[in-house]
Amino acid sequence: MDDRRGFLGRFVAAGAALIGAGLAGIAGLASVPRAQGQVKRWRKAASMFDLGNKPMMVVLAERHQDGWYETRRQTVVFIDKDESGNGYRALSATCTHLGCGVSWDDAKSRFVCPCHAGTFDRGGNVVSGPPPRPMDRLEARLNDATGDIEVQW
Numbered sequence: 049m050d051d052r053r054g055f056l057g058r059f060v061a062a063g064a065a066l067i068g069a070g071l072a073g074i075a076g077l078a079s080v081p082r083a084q085g086q087v088k089r090w091r092k093a094a095s096m097f098d099l100g101n102k103p104m105m106v107v108l109a110e111r112h113q114d115g116w117y118e119t120r121r122q123t124v125v126f127i128d129k130d131e132s133g134n135g136y137r138a139l140s141a142t143c144t145h146l147g148c149g150v151s152w153d154d155a156k157s158r159f160v161c162p163c164h165a166g167t168f169d170r171g172g173n174v175v176s177g178p179p180p181r182p183m184d185r186l187e188a189r190l191n192d193a194t195g196d197i198e199v200q201w
């Protein structure tokens with residue numbers, strides 16, 4: 049009888065240990081940082097020779113592999129000459145109202161948001177509608193060696 053109780057006690061203890069180890073593993077997985085802080089760096093967005101006389105839409109995308117975990121992110125920007133005509137600017141295509149994607153309207157010479165009809169001028173300033181602030185601007189520069197317009201993202 050004592051052997052059966054001893055065996056049952058060891059069996060229950062072993063089961064509890066297995067359950068505890070499983071829970072600890074799950075907790076450990078949950079605490080693994082999913083996406084490390086994305087580091088901004090200069091990325092090629094376009095060639096200066098591709099720019100026309102209107103803002104050019106560019107999709108920036110990247111994959112990040114961290115062991116078995118892969119993250120992807122992308123953003124859409126408009127590349128254009130800046131006010132001076134000698135430099136370049138990059139404006140985020142994400143509307144500053146509620147985050148819809150704006151597009152360039154040639155006929156209106158405006159960025160237009162399809163969601164609530166917000167409009168922005170070529171420099172990204174609010175012209176009409178509900179957007180509370182200008183389009184977000186990313187740092188942009190010309191790489192003299194390559195002729196590439198690079199954006200910090």
Ligand code: FES
Nearest residue numbers: 143145161164166
């Ligand atoms: S999301 Fe662009 S105007 Fe509302």
